[in-house]
Amino acid sequence: TIENYEPASNLLEGRLIMVTGAGDGIGKTAAMSYAAHGATVILLGKTIKKLEKVYDEIESAGYPEAVILPLDLQGATAADYATVAERIEEDFGRLDGLLHNAGILGDLTPLEHYDPETWNKVMQVNLTAEFLLTQAMIPLLRASQDSSVIFTSSSVGRKGRAHWGAYAVSKFATEGLMETLADEMDDKRNNARVNSLNPGATRTYMRHMAYPAEDPGRNPKPEAIMGTYLYLMGPDSRGITGEKFDAQVKR
Ligand code: NDP
Structure with missing residues (x-):
């Protein structure tokens, strides 16, 4: 099973992998873990100080x-994403992996009272930005010999739940984006596999915001859930596309 997956130490050697939301939480740990397995990681994020810290940790x-x-x-x-694509094209000519990880929680409140402005913000960061970034990266992913796109889902992206608005x-829409892209990329001209991954309850800032009264020690640290993140990003998952994964086994 993937739970017992043991990645080769050089699993991602020579690969160029972009991680969104790489400054904190699961994204930071995924970036570190991909780098530890040999990848050159593009750290995309909002807070520059956090990105610099990850950069330094990778360097040291x-x-x-x-x-x-x-x-x-x-x-x-869209113009910003085009600039990003141009820069990667110039410096590397391809992209071997893309982990869509950045996300915001928004409000936990009944739909009846959900603030429309917050609704738009959450949709922009968690969905529309994924579409725009993916669209800009497709030619670079296609230029890779073996590329992988991972979308981050959630248990509430597979079964709706009160107050998660x-x-x-x-997250449901992210699953739809994943399936649509996977189907489009599933031919000989494209080498990209496309899957979604639900990290499950993980000890991060977002989890704490969602469950402030919970003992954080209940949930694994991001380091403990990296197996599936590595498996899906590396060559061992070749040929697997359009599937929904869970990083933690449901007990
Ligand atoms: P965190 O809140 O710890 O980290 C979120 C990351 O996304 C941060 O690096 C943050 O950057 C970045 N981000 C947020 N808004 C933007 C923006 N506008 N532009 C660029 N980057 C942004 O969350 P987690 O690590 O817990 O979550 C990571 C992913 O996993 C999310 O997609 C989340 O929905 C999903 N998930 C998490 C679960 C959990 O239990 N933790 C469970 C299920 C799914 P900055 O710090 O600079 O704002």
């Missing part, structure tokens, strides 16, 4: 030098 660990890419997914336009709906 002796992993391949990372690339910092500050971008606010709330306000970024725009967050739940954005």
Whole structure:
């Protein structure tokens, strides 16, 4: 099973992988973990200080030098994504992996009282930005010999739940985006596999915001759920596309 997956230490050697929301939480750990397995990681995120810290940690660990890419997914336009694509095209000519991880919670409140402005913000960061970034990256993903796109879902992206509002709906839509892209990329001209991954309850800032009264020690740290993140990003998942994964086994 993937739970017992043991990635080769050089699993991602020579690969160029972009991680969104790479400054904190699961995204930070995924970036570190991809770099530890040999990848050059493009650290996309909003808070530059956090990205710099991850960059420094990667450097002092002796992993391949990372690339910092500050971008606010709330306000970024199609032109901004085109600029990002141009820069990667010039410097690398391809992209081997894309982890859509950045996300915001919005409000936990009944739909009857859900603030429409918050709704739009959540949809922008959790869904529309994924579409715009993916669209800009498709030619670079196609230029790779073996590329992988991972969308981050949630348990409320597979079964709706009271009060999860725009967050739940954005995750359902992310699954739809994943399936649509997977179907489009599933031919000989494209080498990209496309899947979604639900991290499950994980000890991060977002989890704490969603469940402030909970003992954080109940949930695994991001480090403990990296198996599926590595499996889906690396060559061991070749040929697997359009599937929905869980990083934690349901007990
Ligand atoms: P965190 O809140 O810890 O981290 C979210 C990351 O997204 C941060 O790096 C943040 O950057 C970035 N981000 C937020 N808004 C923007 C923006 N406008 N532009 C660029 N980057 C932005 O969350 P988690 O690590 O917990 O969550 C990661 C993913 O996993 C999310 O998609 C979440 O929905 C999903 N998930 C998490 C679960 C959990 O239990 N933790 C469970 C199920 C799903 P900055 O810090 O600079 O704002």
